[in-house]
């Protein structure tokens with residue numbers, strides 16, 4: 001975890017999350033957003049916070065479900081560098097398998113207060129989604145620098 005980058009990212013995300021604050025907050029959402037101590041990216045009822053996060057090669061990013069809802073972290077194959085490995089909560093090797101597993105048995109789910117982590121080894125931009133909430137625009141982007 002890179003605290004300096006995290007704090008910078010939080011600074012830019014606050015206004016964005018406030019702007020999208022019309023949604024009904026779950027019981028955990030306001031009090032227990034990821035504070036950077038044990039995670040980098042929190043998950044409210046339907047948002048990754050921060051939505052855009054910067055890290056560097058070799059750093060491990062930790063997501064934590066800070067809401068009462070169930071989420072996934074699922075990379076979009078079309079949204080990651082060509083040389084990068086695919087990643088998804090549940091450890092699925094490709095996006096279709098991850099989607100099928102979710103629809104079949106909520107495979108890859110991250111329950112309340114659970115975490116998912118991934119170490120980025122290839123620089124570039126990574127787009128990912130939460131499968132059950134992508135229609136609510138629960139999407140995020142990780143930028144990995146050298």
Ligand SMILES: [Cu+2]
Nearest residue numbers: 071130133138
């Ligand atoms: Cu979600």
